[in-house]
Amino acid sequence: MTAKKSGENPNPFAVRNVRLFIAFRVFFNSRFYYPVFTILFLDFGLTLDQFALLNAVWAATIVLLEVPSGALADIIGRRNLLVITGALMVVEIGLLCIVPQGRADLLFAAFLINRILSGAAEAAASGADEAIAYDSLRAQGRAQDWPIVLERLARFQSGAYIFAMSLGAAVYDPTLVQVLVDWLGWDVHVTQGVTLRLPLLLTLAMAVLTLITTLRMREHQTLQDARKQQAASVAAVFRLTLEAGKWIWRTPFALVLILTGLLFDNCIRMLITLNSQYYRAIQIPEGAFGLIGSAFAILGFFIPRMARLMAHRCSPRRNLTVMVLTAAAGLWGMSFFWPFFGLLPVALLIAVMYLNNFFMSHYLNRISGSEQRATILSFKGLSFNLAYGLIGILYSMLLAVLRGKALLADPGLDAAAIEDGVFRASIGYFPWYFLITMAALVVFARWRLREDKTCRIPPANGS
Numbered sequence: 001m002t003a004k005k006s007g008e009n010p011n012p013f014a015v016r017n018v019r020l021f022i023a024f025r026v027f028f029n030s031r032f033y034y035p036v037f038t039i040l041f042l043d044f045g046l047t048l049d050q051f052a053l054l055n056a057v058w059a060a061t062i063v064l065l066e067v068p069s070g071a072l073a074d075i076i077g078r079r080n081l082l083v084i085t086g087a088l089m090v091v092e093i094g095l096l097c098i099v100p101q102g103r104a105d106l107l108f109a110a111f112l113i114n115r116i117l118s119g120a121a122e123a124a125a126s127g128a129d130e131a132i133a134y135d136s137l138r139a140q141g142r143a144q145d146w147p148i149v150l151e152r153l154a155r156f157q158s159g160a161y162i163f164a165m166s167l168g169a170a171v172y173d174p175t176l177v178q179v180l181v182d183w184l185g186w187d188v189h190v191t192q193g194v195t196l197r198l199p200l201l202l203t204l205a206m207a208v209l210t211l212i213t214t215l216r217m218r219e220h221q222t223l224q225d226a227r228k229q230q231a232a233s234v235a236a237v238f239r240l241t242l243e244a245g246k247w248i249w250r251t252p253f254a255l256v257l258i259l260t261g262l263l264f265d266n267c268i269r270m271l272i273t274l275n276s277q278y279y280r281a282i283q284i285p286e287g288a289f290g291l292i293g294s295a296f297a298i299l300g301f302f303i304p305r306m307a308r309l310m311a312h313r314c315s316p317r318r319n320l321t322v323m324v325l326t327a328a329a330g331l332w333g334m335s336f337f338w339p340f341f342g343l344l345p346v347a348l349l350i351a352v353m354y355l356n357n358f359f360m361s362h363y364l365n366r367i368s369g370s371e372q373r374a375t376i377l378s379f380k381g382l383s384f385n386l387a388y389g390l391i392g393i394l395y396s397m398l399l400a401v402l403r404g405k406a407l408l409a410d411p412g413l414d415a416a417a418i419e420d421g422v423f424r425a426s427i428g429y430f431p432w433y434f435l436i437t438m439a440a441l442v443v444f445a446r447w448r449l450r451e452d453k454t455c456r457i458p459p460a461n462g463s
Contacts, residue, residue, distance in 0.1 A: 012137055012145035013152070020217050021133035022153050024082065026160045027210040028089065028125060032168030033199040035293065040172070043196055045102045046111065054108075054115045059389060061119025062126075066382035069123045075240065078132035078374055079217045085124040086211030092117035093204045097197060127377030132217060134365045134373065146365055147311055150358055151304040158300025164202075165294045171198040244375035247368075252448040254367055258380050259441055260320060261360045264327060266387035267434045268349045268356075270395060271334065275346065277423055278334065282342035292343065296350050303354035310355075311362050319359060324438055327352045331431040337424060391433075398426055 013019055033040050041054070072081060092114045099110040137143055170176055177198070178190040248254045271278070279292065310319050326348050333345025360380060368376045402422045406413065413421075 012142050012149055015133075015136050015140055015142070017136035017217055018133050018149055020213050021129055022149070022156055024125075024129055024210060024213045024217075025153055026156050027206045027213060028085070028121075029157060030160045030164045030203070030206045032164045032171070032202040032206075035165045035169040036172045036199060040196070040199070041111065043101075043192060044099075044111075045104060045107050050108055050111075054111055057112060058115040058119045059385060061116050062123045063382060063385050063389070065120055065123035066126060066378050066385065069120075069126065069128070069378060077219050078128040079214065079219045081124050081128045082132070082214040082217060083211070085121045085128075086207070086214040088117050088121035088124065089207040089210050090204070092121065093200060093207045097200050097204055101193060101196065123378075123381075126381040127374040130361060130365065130377055131370075131374035132219065135370050138370070143366075147308040147358075147362055150361055151308050154300045154304035154354065154358070158297045161297040161300070162294040165297070166291075168199040168202065171195060171202070240372065240375055244372045244379060247372065248376065248379060251367065254364065254376070256441075256445045256448060257316075257360065257363055258383055259444070261356055261380065262384050262387040263434070263437050263441055264323065264352060264356045265384045266391045267331070267430060267437075268327065268353055269388055270391050271331075271349060271427075271430060272346075272353070274423075278337075278342070278346070278427070281420065281424060282337055283339045284343070296347060299347065299351055299354060303351050304358055307355050307358035307362075311359065316359075316363065319355070323352050323355055323359075326355075327434060328431060331434055335428045335431060337427075395426070398429060399423075402426055 013022075041050075046054075069081065095110055095114050095117075099106060101107075133149065134143070134146055137146060137149065172195050174190045174192050174195045177195050181188050181190055248258065284292065310322070314322075330345040330348035330352065333348065334342065336342070338344075364376060364380060365373065399422055402425050403418060406418050406421055
């Protein structure tokens, strides 16, 4: 344990890597094309089938590289892997900035490379950024201040998200950009072909800032010395991965914690993915979707502070109970499809996602050792993505069954009516899925945690 030094600055943000960690997360996640993500791909000339395939490739890349990248971070250095992340982001966004529009022979190949590089960057960043910041804070004897860092990070990310969502959607609209150009007195005719690149160019600027931020990071000397003793080889990567997996399995609290987080994440994230169709069903105008997303991001200014207080004052069991009740209320509320007021249950689910992300980072960092922290955090990311993929497959099967029943019940319905009815019916299954899986987890948790009567979260200034 590292003791606090006399006269040390009590501000955790005085630690260089902590400040750079926040900057990295803000720059890396400020993607100005997110509010127009789907239509951006289509306006370039891709089809919906190609769009779905490209996103499948992106998810598969993350799953395949998630854990090996975390182990690699523990061997070659978290800072080095984050520099690679920044470079990958520059290349993946830069590629879309120069690819010609309408060239069917080049478009799919270019976007395929983009999705692979993007997935690799996501996997490389996962775990390594948190690990380098947490270890730097711990080296100063301030590990107990990690919740404060998470709270500040959530606020900055929420502000950046609101800014990126608003500006990204605005610059994509050629009519709005034309008004601005005319006001400036420029003799330029703005078309969709011009505004198509603007969100990407803004994101490219964020990519460059991401790379610069990673280059300014510094690895803690103790970890550098320990890492030099390990062979940076493929065998070493998988040995470290296997060791981290064994540690998670042998540590009941860590195993139960990751399983709990993924049950919240996969169910709620699937619904959030479907939010545009849900908004339409509750009579929200499509032009308001971006504003709603920005409004929900404001929760990021308040929920993390509440989560920090809960982490300090309440036990993990009590925090879990609050999250389960809130999530269940949100899931049941969505199944009623209240016009306009149906946004309230969505807000509850988004609040649970903020709580889930906070508690996963807070507890996992507290119980994991520095030498394998990035690998363990990557295991968490891997499990979350696998669970999300599995629920996606289950949901597509459910839709097929409900669609078949609807056609048998009334063959005369048009396609739009069938799809709307199937979607509404499918949402009613989510509360049951959540409660059944959570009940199974409670039974499993009681069994595993009973095996280790000494399983406790270490003191706040522990490793």
